[in-house]
Amino acid sequence: MLLICIMAVPKQRQTKSRRDRRRGGQKKLETKLVVKCSNCGMPSLPHHACSHCGFYKGEQVIKGTDLKKNKTK
């Protein structure tokens, strides 16, 4: 009986710089996901109403006090 094992085998060893470039690119994306609020200057999520003052694109979308009840998405 003949058993055939099919498995991906890398032809060449990847260099350290190439490996680190791949891993470093993912880290950069995660850290950029916070923008400054145009109204109060606090850090908030992009394309979301500010969680501190409730402003989005220069208009008050949600009240600053009941943030947990009125979440916009």
Ligand SMILES: [Zn+2]
């Ligand atoms: Zn704000």
